[in-house]
Amino acid sequence: MNSPIVPSATEFQAQLVTLPPSQAGQGSGQYMDPLSEVLALMKPQVYVAGGFAVLGDAAIHFPRHQGIKCYAMLAGQCWLVVEGVAEPVQLNAGDCFLLPRGLPFRLATDLSLEAVPYTVARARLGISSEALGMIKGARYIAGGHFSLTGSHAGMLLQSLPPVVHIRRESDKAAMRWSLERLREELRDPKPGGSLIAQQLAYTMLIQALRLHLSDTASTGPGWLSALSDKHMSIALAAIHGDPGYPWTLQSLAGRVGMSRSVFALRFRDKVGDTPMEYLTRWRMLLAADRLKTSSDGLSTIAESLGYDSGSAFGKAFRRIMGCSPRQYTKASPVSVVSGA
Incomplete structure (x- = not known):
């Protein structure tokens, strides 16, 4: 047996x-x-x-x-x-x-x-x-x-x-x-x-x-595998290091020493998103976390993440998160997330 x-x-x-x-x-x-x-x-x-x-x-x-x-x-x-x-x-x-x-x-x-x-x-x-x-x-x-x-x-x-x-x-x-x-x-x-x-x-x-x-x-396309790429890791570190900075395609390309067109193609190939899509998504992830874990108001969070207009921030949040910031704040606490 x-x-x-x-x-x-x-x-x-x-x-x-x-x-x-x-x-x-x-x-x-x-x-x-x-x-x-x-x-x-x-x-x-x-x-x-x-x-x-x-x-x-x-x-x-x-x-x-x-x-x-x-x-x-x-x-x-x-x-x-x-x-x-x-x-x-x-x-x-x-x-x-x-x-x-x-x-x-x-x-x-x-x-x-x-x-x-x-x-x-x-x-x-x-x-x-x-x-x-x-x-x-x-x-x-x-x-x-x-x-x-x-x-x-x-x-x-x-x-x-x-x-x-x-x-x-x-x-x-x-x-x-x-x-x-x-x-x-x-x-x-x-x-x-x-x-x-x-x-x-x-x-x-x-x-x-x-x-x-x-x-x-x-590794396949995605932000995780992009961290092993010398140039893309510099761009990601810049975005994460100062998410409220008014980053543009040109300024990020200049940070890694590449032309704007080559950088855009390389970033999309490695990360799976355009640089500006990734920047917006990361800002909204940070915003969502702060809405749940801090007492900061919407205007404070929006301004710290580079948004002068509350309406522009709300529009971006709704596009990424699927609901408004206020709806997200009132939602029930997040449960354990499945790996499926």
């Missing part, structure tokens, strides 16, 4: 930890790079951090999830099969993977095995404190599940493929410190270890995103 996946207590203990809120566009005087700003604006929260062990041959099915899952293979080897993705992914020790679309997936030591549903495995197996004792020959997976409570998580999720697989040796070396610390915290729990594990999982997520965007072969 096949040995099942044995979950650890941390795998099923939902611990919601709010990460530091964004200061983007709030006059903090502290500049954050575009990736940090977008992550902060999406308000990622660690839903659960932990790990589980695979003892012998097994397969387990995980249902559709919200947000992003980020896990790493600490020891051993198994297969990752994601619904809608044609080819299975072989995971080796040190590999890391992100699942940003919320698609159902399966982890298996053998592709021919019938998968056991996650809920069934949990009810049948209960909680085992031995799961992370590094049993010889066992396979170990650890990481975190992140909910995104910002109202515009799609800006991040839509820029990522269904599976982000970190497998190059140089990339795994960059992840090694976090993985080793996470393994130690889970194997030998100490006071405060749960919080440390959650922060290490968040570090893994950011590091994996950085490594993904540095791998130009695996």
